[in-house]
Amino acid sequence: DTQMTQSPSSLSASLGDRVTITCQASQDISIYLNWYHQKEGKAPKLLIYDASTLEAGVPSRFSGSGSGTDFTFTISSLQPEDLGTYYCQQYDNLPYSFGPGTKLDLK
Amino acid sequence: EVLLVESGGALVQPGGSLRVSCAAAGFNVSDNYINWVRQAPGKGLEWVSVAYADGNAYYTDSVKGRFTISRDDSKNTVHLEMNSLRSEDTAVYFCVRGSGWGQGTLVTVSS
Secondary structure (H helix, E strand, O other): OOOEEEEOOEEEEOOOOOEEEEEEEOOOOOOOEEEEEEOOOOOOEEEEEOOOEEOOOOOOOEEEEEEOOEEEEEEOOOOHHHOEEEEEEEOOOOOOOEOOOEEEEEO | OOEEEEEOOOEEOOOOOEEEEEEEEOOOHHHOOEEEEEEOOOOOEEEEEEEOOOOOEEEOHHHOOOEEEEEEHHHOEEEEEEOOOOHHHOEEEEEEEOOEEOOOEEEEEOO
């Protein structure tokens, strides 16, 4: 099974800040990685798939990069609606494991 | 527009059984793969199962032999039959197709 790790586990930032989250896979998953955003009490929302492709309708301040085992997710300028928890998920091999999440709040 | 609506969540005793369902609209479940993902209270996301269009299904190790995913094409619905439920199965269960998620249904396993 592929284990996913994320860092940091939590992050405090100011509005307008550049925010970066990393995700690491325990084995090569090529580019088969999703990034999700979840607000409290809501279903997750897909932001990026195939490691760097922006889902339709998602603002361009979100971006992703990486391949193989190391991936990065960036918010170029933090907005109030971006607060919540971010998860990476690999879909290269079963089980389609998630990272433990990164909780983002305001400094 | 893709719409997924889960139902069937309930309070059930340890060792009991429950079936949760995912009604789909805007696409045919018979032509797509549907995932179940769960989230225990205050915890992260856990992938549970997938049903592929070719009929194959896969499960995470902790539910193998206890959970069964099935499809009712006539009702455009996917079910997750859960047996021998344990307290650690307590979670909100989401069905997922591509970028679309349902709102989730809460399963609580407790005496």
